[in-house]
Amino acid sequence: MFRLTDDDSNPRVEDAAERHMRLCDQLPGGDKYKQLILPFFDEFLLKKQVKKAARSAVNTALDATRLADRFLDDVIRKVHGRSKEYDNEHLGSNTQVFLFPNGNITSLVAAPMAESPAKAHEVSVKLVSLGAEHTLYPLAAEIDAAVDRYNEKLVSQDEAAIADGNAKTALYIAKTALVKQYNDNFHLAAVDFDKEYAERLYPKLSASKPQADEPKP
Numbered sequence: 734m735f736r737l738t739d740d741d742s743n744p745r746v747e748d749a750a751e752r753h754m755r756l757c758d759q760l761p762g763g764d765k766y767k768q769l770i771l772p773f774f775d776e777f778l779l780k781k782q783v784k785k786a787a788r789s790a791v792n793t794a795l796d797a798t799r800l801a802d803r804f805l806d807d808v809i810r811k812v813h814g815r816s817k818e819y820d821n822e823h824l825g826s827n828t829q830v831f832l833f834p835n836g837n838i839t840s841l842v843a844a845p846m847a848e849s850p851a852k853a854h855e856v857s858v859k860l861v862s863l864g865a866e867h868t869l870y871p872l873a874a875e876i877d878a879a880v881d882r883y884n885e886k887l888v889s890q891d892e893a894a895i896a897d898g899n900a901k902t903a904l905y906i907a908k909t910a911l912v913k914q915y916n917d918n919f920h921l922a923a924v925d926f927d928k929e930y931a932e933r934l935y936p937k938l939s940a941s942k943p944q945a946d947e948p949k950p
Contacts, residue, residue, distance in 0.1 A: 736919070737912045737916060738912065741912065743904070743908060746777070747778075749915065750773075750774050750911055753918070753934060753935055754770065763934055766918040766921065776910070777910075777911045780903050780904040780907040781904060783904070784900040788900075790896065790897070791890075791897045794886070794893040795890060797890075798846060801885075805876075805880065805883050808872075809841050809842060809856065811875070812856060812860070812876065813829065813833060815869060816828045816869060819869060831859060832860065833856070840852070841856070847887065853876055854876070854877075857873045858873075919934070919935060
């Protein structure tokens with residue numbers, strides 16, 4: 734089996750193309766076919782590196798978002814604790830219940846990342862409604878700062894995910910171009926020389942199934 738298909742995995746295509754070029758170096762007249770496929774191979778390797786960098790950027794952005802989530806949770810815990818202290822010091826005050834109707838902060842700290850900023854902002858709005866003279870009023874600014882940071886990280890995360898998707902598509906396109914030239918080289922060599930010569934330029938490939946982690950874009 735000599736041919737590759739667009740469904741072959743990236744590692745399989747890279748390995749086959751590299752071996753094909755090494756075999757081209759071993760046979761008289763083979764350099765022509767190496768030079769034909771080399772630009773496609775180089776482009777594939779370039780797009781592979783871009784994809785790797787894009788995936789790393791996604792992981793970095795996700796870690797930054799998770800850290801922002803922790804910072805926001807810490808501020809919410811602080812407000813929850815301070816509101817309880819305030820109520821203990823002011824008989825009849827129900828500030829904590831006003832800020833946190835459920836009596837706890839579980840629904841806020843356990844909320845999905847995309848929902849956390851909005852839920853925290855609701856607490857900030859309630860703090861502001863207490864009035865600038867209220868002891869807890871300054872905590873609204875702390876929540877707002879944490880929310881702004883969180884939203885910035887979410888935007889960066891979305892941008893990184895889009896870039897990763899684009900890089901994946903570009904890599905797939907580069908792979909299909911490499912596969913096409915790999916297969917075309919066989920026919921060209923068979924015409925220039927003969928089928929037996931062409932076969933010597935190619936490694937024997939075992940049957941392979943498409944990898945599940947490499948769906949078409």
